[in-house]
Amino acid sequence: MARRRAKSKTLSFQKIQRSTKMLPELPKDLVEEILCRVTATSLNRLRTTCRAWNRLIEDDRRFATKHLEKAPKAFIPLMLRKEYRVFPFSVNLHRDDPSVVFKRGVKLLYRLSNYRFRIDRVFHCDGLLLCTSDENESRIVVWNPFTRETRWIEAGLKRRDFTFLLGYSQVTSSKSYKILSFLSGRNDSEIYDLNSDSWRRLLDHDHSLELTVRYAGHSVSLKGNIYRFHGEETGTKSLLRFDFATEKSEILPLPYQCDSYDAKILSVVGEDRLSVLLKRCRKGSKTEIWVTNGIDDTTKAVSWTKVLALNLSRDLQITDRGSFLLDEEKKVAQICERWFDNGDDESYNSDMLYVVGEGKKDLITVYEVPDIRVCWPAILNYVPSFAQIKLAGGKRKRELPHNLLLPAGKCQCGDYVFREVMMKESLPEWINWQKKSVHVLGFGVLNKYLPDQSSAFNFDPVNNPQEILKQSSSVLFV
Amino acid sequence: MSSSKKSSDGKSSEIEEAVASLTMPFNKILLTSSDGESFEIDEAVARKFQIIAHMIEDDCAGKAIPIDNVTGDILSKIIEYAKKHVVEPDEDEDEEAKKKLDSWDAKFVEKLDLETIFKIILAANYLNFEGLLGFASQTVADYIKDKTPEEVREIFNIENDFTPEEEEAIRKENAWTFNG
Numbered sequence: 252m253a254r255r256r257a258k259s260k261t262l263s264f265q266k267i268q269r270s271t272k273m274l275p276e277l278p279k280d281l282v283e284e285i286l287c288r289v290t291a292t293s294l295n296r297l298r299t300t301c302r303a304w305n306r307l308i309e310d311d312r313r314f315a316t317k318h319l320e321k322a323p324k325a326f327i328p329l330m331l332r333k334e335y336r337v338f339p340f341s342v343n344l345h346r347d348d349p350s351v352v353f354k355r356g357v358k359l360l361y362r363l364s365n366y367r368f369r370i371d372r373v374f375h376c377d378g379l380l381l382c383t384s385d386e387n388e389s390r391i392v393v394w395n396p397f398t399r400e401t402r403w404i405e406a407g408l409k410r411r412d413f414t415f416l417l418g419y420s421q422v423t424s425s426k427s428y429k430i431l432s433f434l435s436g437r438n439d440s441e442i443y444d445l446n447s448d449s450w451r452r453l454l455d456h457d458h459s460l461e462l463t464v465r466y467a468g469h470s471v472s473l474k475g476n477i478y479r480f481h482g483e484e485t486g487t488k489s490l491l492r493f494d495f496a497t498e499k500s501e502i503l504p505l506p507y508q509c510d511s512y513d514a515k516i517l518s519v520v521g522e523d524r525l526s527v528l529l530k531r532c533r534k535g536s537k538t539e540i541w542v543t544n545g546i547d548d549t550t551k552a553v554s555w556t557k558v559l560a561l562n563l564s565r566d567l568q569i570t571d572r573g574s575f576l577l578d579e580e581k582k583v584a585q586i587c588e589r590w591f592d593n594g595d596d597e598s599y600n601s602d603m604l605y606v607v608g609e610g611k612k613d614l615i616t617v618y619e620v621p622d623i624r625v626c627w628p629a630i631l632n633y634v635p636s637f638a639q640i641k642l643a644g645g646k647r648k649r650e651l652p653h654n655l656l657l658p659a660g661k662c663q664c665g666d667y668v669f670r671e672v673m674m675k676e677s678l679p680e681w682i683n684w685q686k687k688s689v690h691v692l693g694f695g696v697l698n699k700y701l702p703d704q705s706s707a708f709n710f711d712p713v714n715n716p717q718e719i720l721k722q723s724s725s726v727l728f729v
Numbered sequence: 730m731s732s733s734k735k736s737s738d739g740k741s742s743e744i745e746e747a748v749a750s751l752t753m754p755f756n757k758i759l760l761t762s763s764d765g766e767s768f769e770i771d772e773a774v775a776r777k778f779q780i781i782a783h784m785i786e787d788d789c790a791g792k793a794i795p796i797d798n799v800t801g802d803i804l805s806k807i808i809e810y811a812k813k814h815v816v817e818p819d820e821d822e823d824e825e826a827k828k829k830l831d832s833w834d835a836k837f838v839e840k841l842d843l844e845t846i847f848k849i850i851l852a853a854n855y856l857n858f859e860g861l862l863g864f865a866s867q868t869v870a871d872y873i874k875d876k877t878p879e880e881v882r883e884i885f886n887i888e889n890d891f892t893p894e895e896e897e898a899i900r901k902e903n904a905w906t907f908n909g
Contacts, residue, residue: 275847276886281854284862288870297902299896300878301887321863322870399902 268505282366283307288316290325291378291397291635293317308637309398315637316426319377326524328576329633330620331373337380337396339633340584342606342618351604351618357396368392374417378636381417381430391415391430393445397635403713405444419475420496429495431477436686442498445640455496469571471517471525474547478503478525480515490517490525490553505529506541506555514538514569516586519632523547526558526577529587530569533674538563538607540577540584559584561613567605574629583608587620587629602629737906758785759793760808766801767793768808777811779857799852803845807852809839817860838868843884 277285286307298305306481307314314421327339338356359370359382371385380394388411393402407521413434419426432450433440434716440453470479481491490503509531516528523545530538540559544550559582563569573588586605604618758775760768776782781794796804818826822870838846846865853862871879882889891899 274844274884274886275851277847277850281850281866284850284866284887285869285873288863288867289874293874297873297876297878297881297892298903299899300881300885300889304887305891350803410760 283314283317286701287314287661288323290323291637292325292608294322294637295635304308310639312639313354313424315639316421316424319426319636320640324634325631326521327635330587330630331370336421337633342604342616343667346465351620357399359392359394359396359401373631374415374470374472375633376417376425377419377428377633377638377640378634379417379428379640381415383415387411393417393428393430393599393640395636395640396633398637401417401642402445402638404430404445404448406443414470416470416472416477416479416493417471418472418493418495420494426475426638427495428638431493431495442495467516469517471519473519473525474523478517480517503553504555506539506557509576512571514571514573516569516571516573516575518574518703520577520579525553526575527555528569528573528584537561538569540575542577542579558605559609561607563605563607563613567603567614569605574631576630576632583610585630604630743852757792760804761793761795762799762801762804763795768802768804770808771815774808774811775817777815777860779859781856788851796856798802798855800848803852804847806841806845806849806860807856807861810852810864811858813837814860834864838865843869881895 374381428445430443575586
């Protein structure tokens with residue numbers, strides 16, 4: 252299929268008057284050909300056209316994959332701030348009054364009222380955010396803030412410190428989203444498949460994965476593959492690419508070899524290129540941003556082009572823990588860093604957004620951003636999509652909240668006596684109050700000797716629901 | 730490209746076609762629209778239409794191919810596009826050529842009304858001309874992306890099967906999503 256897009260010139264046809272019969276009627280598949288080329292944000296608005304369109308946009312995996320491929324991509328810079336919200340933002344470079352404008356944010360839905368999932372790291376792929384926590388948490392979550400779907404995944408407490416990265420393997424038009432889980436120095440890397448909801452070991456043990464640099468933040472996803480800085484004994488000199496289709500990794504070169512860097516940060520530009528920010532550990536070294544050629548399945552070799560070389564003062568403290576976005580057209584980059592002021596007695600931390608570009612002064616503007624850096628990366632280039640993460644299966648099938656899972660065989664009279672009265676807002680989102688439909692999940696068998704029902708109910712996430720359930724009163728499923 | 734209208738006398742046009750097919754050089758193909766217009770095109774151009782490429786492969790192309798589902802005016806536009814796009818310039822290697830082609834495409838579509846574009850989509854689908862189908866679909870997509878659902882219903886002749894409450898609920902749910 253030709254990958255070009257029509258320039259956005261308006262058609263000069265006449266205003267449509269009312270005999271709608273004037274336009275030939277297009278069959279469903281041709282209407283889909285058109286719809287899959289409408290940008291995600293606009294298509295979302297057109298959901299209310301009719302039920303069939305709404306279903307197509309919301310439920311159809313095949314359409315979502317097609318849309319991901321064909322629609323012009325909207326790149327939306329997102330900033331991750333406290334309270335686990337994501338905010339689209341834009342930088343206004345007006346010379347007299349540069350500012351950063353934040354638009355309305357969206358929060359990760361919590362499944363249960365009392366429970367909070369503290370997001371520490373976020374990994375973006377295809378409009379999906381894989382969120383992991385740094386707390387004693389056995390679950391990870393894949394979240395599509397655009398469709399507001401979430402998929403909670405049981406990773407197990409043993410994988411608590413592991414790195415989790417999201418990607419996909421694609422066979423013709425069907426994408427299979429997968430999560431790679433590993434830890435430096437260990438050899439039990441595993442892959443989780445979202446379709447089959449299961450974990451398994453990597454087919455061949457991969458030494459290269461063990462050697463990747465510690466910070467989970469130094470990874471990006473591009474066309475379903477994962478790219479990370481690769482650490483060797485003599486320091487980081489290359490990139491590692493992990494391919495979910497072959498489940499093998501490959502080493503790729505960085506722009507140049509260097510023993511150590513003050514800063515090295517990975518990012519993605521456009522749909523198919525990597526970008527890296529490098530600053531050597533040498534006095535007077537410039538901060539450079541390099542971009543690769545377009546990378547796709549047919550690319551033989553990765554080549555780098557230097558896009559920016561800036562003299563940024565050491566005061567800016569750009570380190571490995573920063574994140575950046577590159578605007579190629581304007582040759583401007585936005586770098587987000589945590590800034591430590593150790594000068595005075597009180598140390599003062601703040602988060603800074605630097606907008607930099609080549610010019611008389613390489614630093615264009617500094618913006619102090621309150622309340623970020625609760626999670627990493629602070630900023631990323633988000634591409635909204637309708638990527639589907641629900642468990643495949645019948646339309647009515649929904650994922651049960653993990654804490655209410657009851658293995659059927661264990662259900663005996665007296666064992667599961669449990670009740671929770673939940674406020675509307677805290678119900679898992681698969682009960683749609685607007686549709687006022689009722690899903691019957693199951694029923695409980697009550698023991699005639701009910702314990703005291705006045706004990707306060709506290710919903711803690713545990714791996715073993717039986718323990719919690721034994722302590723409480725009757726089961727009520729809605 | 731030669732175009733000859735069907736004469737009122739059915740017989741003579743048949744003879745015309747027979748003569749044309751005998752005297753045409755090997756690598757030219759004659760397409761006839763549903764309303765009798767004929768177009769002589771190079772085989773390379775005709776191959777852009779997968780339906781014809783398959784016929785050529787299977788050796789049943791003959792020299793004159795009737796295109797029953799497409800009228801002359803639409804077929805002529807499609808052929809015009811196909812001729813321009815016989816060789817697609819590589820984006821990386823020849824940026825200049827690509828820009829020129831993109832600019833030609835934009836002008837090509839600017840003059841067309843929506844009805845014609847819909848007909849082109851239907852015809853390109855029938856002929857299995859992927860490049861034009863994609864381009865025309867993208868054109869319509871760019872057009873409708875700023876329209877309201879009501880306007881879009883008019884364009885596609887769709888009935889609104891939502892109740893006002895349902896419509897409002899969906900609209901509210903999606904109101905914030907990264908818009909504007």
